[in-house]
Amino acid sequence: MELIKLTIDKRSVEVEKGTTILQAARQIGIDIPTLCYFSLGDMKIENKPGGCRICVVEVEGRRNLAPACATECMAGMVVRTNTIRVLNARRTVLELILSDHPFDCLVCAKSGNCELQDLAHKFGVREIPYKGEQSTYRKDTSPSIIRDVDKCVMCRRCEMMCNDVQSVGALSAVNRGFQSVVAPAFEMNLDKSVCTYCGQCVAVCPTGALTEVDHTRQIIAALADPNKTVVVQTAPAVRAALGEEFGMEPGTLVTGKMVTALREIGFDYVFDTDFAADLTIMEEGTELLGRLGKFLAGDKEVKLPILTSCCPAWVNFFEHNFPELKDVPSTSRSPQQMFGAIAKTYFADKIGVNRKELVVVSVMPCLAKKYECSRDEFKHDNNPDVDFSISTRELAALIKQANIDLVTLPEEDFDNPMGESTGASVIFGTTGGVIEAAVRTAYEVHTGKKLEKVDFEELRGLEGIRHAEVDFDGLKLNIGIAHGLGNARQLLNDVRDGKSEFHAIEIMACPGGCIGGGGQPLHHGNSTILKARQMALYREDAGKPIRKSHENPFIVKLYEEFLGKPMSEKSHHLLHTHYFDKSTKIVVE
Amino acid sequence: MAEIKLPENKLNQLKEVAKSFNNDGGELINVLHKAQEIFGYLPAEVQEVVAKELNVSVAHVYGVVSFYSFFTMTPKGKHPISICLGTACYVRGAEKVLDEFRKLLKIQVGETTPDGKFSLSGLRCVGACGLAPVVTIGEKVYGRVAPDGVKEILAEYKD
Structure with missing residues (x-):
């Protein structure tokens, strides 16, 4: 590592070779304004076309101004970031x-x-x-x-x-x-x-x-309609980020405050998507063990690796890009859709409300969820299982419009029966979480033994592609994890070419998983925010009395009272789905 | 699933072209040049095939096609009209000639008449400056064209 010395605004700084003027200035606390530049630090996500020219600085001995984001530091360089010439140039650029x-x-x-x-x-x-x-x-x-x-x-x-x-x-x-x-x-x-x-x-x-697309107006209209019963479900990653919109430290968990706020806004039942995440594990875990069992018995036709299917953007991605693999992902619907299907059947019956009078709202860290709930296969008589999906940002706006101060709210619990959840479901919100939750349940079901330690550190982290071997009492399970669709594509190419060694792969479309979802409070390129959200979810998991999906008492009850068992006919009807080929085919005339 | 249809022989030619450039995304512009030679223009279907063959996104292909004025997504007319706008022709009134074509055909430069008969383009110098202003229709060259002669020229192309 070669170090070079330079001067920025009369202060000397030593940086690694290859560092840009912008990075060097930020190292010593000098703020150079930027617009087109964007970086998610150590997550290998960077945009520096040097196009906007807002970050120009003066470099001694150089005739024209230099874009700080795209100019490398040189030994002995003398940089000025706030001369009149620089400030005037930036202002002109901005005015234009x-x-x-x-x-x-x-x-x-x-x-x-x-x-x-x-x-x-x-x-x-x-x-x-x-x-x-x-x-x-x-x-x-x-x-x-x-x-x-x-x-x-x-x-x-x-x-x-x-x-x-x-x-x-x-x-x-x-x-x-x-x-x-x-x-x-x-x-x-x-x-x-x-x-x-x-x-x-x-x-x-x-x-x-x-x-x-903003759906808050429709939700306010539903809440104001005396003939509608409005229930809300909140995704795991929302509770780890919502507080940021109210000035709270990144990584602050606001689960209880969020529940109180939703009740104050007027939702009749405040439920948790985590409940449905536990349900997803029951179905997806059973599917995984079923396919593994066939594979071990010598079935050559069985589709492995099984791919998770809770991320709707990922589902869209493989429908467009890998239609030949559409039988490979788990057929389990996403937690959002499982929740909707159960809410509009089991729960609607329980409270004696017609599904058309029941409005199901979801709060998601995601924008693809809006599309997902509009898909035809998730409608019954043209009535969607989930009526509206709003993002974490839209929920924050709704809370602000209702004149509620989230920070000072007391904490309340979710309603039952669809508000009870386990630690396993909470970590759905981060990359690696779904597969860890699945492993916790699949291990105990497969081996019949109790897990001594439910934390699988080897599945955690923020590396774009990770793999780990989990020992199921002698059966070595190869697990792959990818977040970010570019990383997913790499693993998918291997699956398509028959080169994949994995038994199961978890894929999340967004970098970091749902904590970095397209509907979350804007991180403005600060990757420590994503890390803080991830840590918050693991903290919430560790603090839960029950940490394995199959031990959720309300899930056990749901199967006893309504579904029978995982992968039952009723489950297939309500909790599973199929995928479509959305690719463009070239044919000859 | 969407389908796009192309004639077999031309499709195979295009695939051969892509192959001759090792199906390398970096050769996109070269492949598009050849594709335009084969099809006469670059309709969306052709761009879809180019994207697939070179393993780049269709949006990227369209980005390149829409950036360079040489590439066109409009098919040329049966009788492609080119008006020379080089210096010699220009000073001798080529623009007025062009205006007359635009007025009579009701199309702009780069467009084709709805019946597919004529298309209009401007070009720079055909090396016949002595005949300025020059107009070419297909292979035929017209010299010393005056605006009031345009109607007569078009009348030659009845079919």
């Missing part, structure tokens, strides 16, 4: 960007959380001296994501996420000059493209160009 940006900040979905607005505020911009042509492009609304490219600043972060990280390839810069926009192929709408709705483009967009 703003001269082609709509002025509807007051009603923009991104207001208060917009990096462009922050810069305008920081630079003290009070008027735009440039008048000229304005971009006008149609708004594109899909089931999950809204594209309003008039607000695009061409930072290319979404393109980086969609292509380099997720390998989805739904977005690209198209056309040239003033007509350039980031768009799907042939400028078709997102819902006609290969978009998986993972929402990572939304998670990194600095402005209001990419936002989620």
